Amino acid sequence: MVFERLKNKEQLYTVVVSLLGMCIFATEVDIHSQSLKDWVLVYILTGSVVLLNLFPIILPPKANSFSMDSAVYLATLFLYGLNFTLQVLFIFSLIELYRNQRMSAWRHLFNFSMYCLMISGAYYSFLFFDGNIGKINVHHLLPYLISLLVYFSIRRVDYPIKSKGYRKKSTFPVECE
Structure with a gap:
């Protein structure tokens, strides 16, 4: 009974996260704003993202x-902004869907x-703390x-149930890597 309730919460969580992510993508991306050089x-x-995923770094033991x-x-987010980064993510996700x-x-x-x-959270927190997109300022690292x-805090939110030890019997989605 506990696992069935847990499974329903995981499914609800998965649906909510998926809808939120798709809404952010739909509202933030403007495909027509890029020039040929940008594409x-x-x-x-x-x-480069595809290559980095094909050759992961192995950690012993x-x-x-x-x-x-x-x-x-x-x-990409710090240099080109949210629109650009989400376009890279979208194309990579299509390649990964086909490849895997x-x-x-x-x-x-x-x-x-x-x-x-994760990307949009990092972007808006960067702007909130007076970060400038396109300019790397090594004297203002905050x-x-x-x-x-x-970015990494939102990444850890994708496992709300893992810490309780229920992960092995769960059908929760795979890690975001």
Whole structure:
């Protein structure tokens, strides 16, 4: 009974996160605002994210791994803004949907939505603390630190149930990496 209630909460959480992420993407992205030169850069950055996901960094001793795609997303966010970064994320998500067909489409949608929430949270916190998009200011690091904190804090919210030990019997979506 506990696991069935837990499963329903997880499904509700998945639906809410997916809808929020799609709404953010729909309201923030303007595909027509990019020039041809910008689209070339979007494709190059997407290619770098694809490569970073194909070759993860392996951590001993248990062979855990992580990818550096977040570094590309955050650097793109600081230099080019939210619209540009979400376009890179969208194209990468389409490639990943095609490349990893073993994973269900709703899991891809959830991961895309989580990244939309993380990127937009980092963007607005960066702006709130007087960060300037397109200008790297090494003498004013607070906006960068806060946006990184927000980005990774939102990333950890994707596992509200993991800390209670129910993860093994759960059907909750895969990690956002």
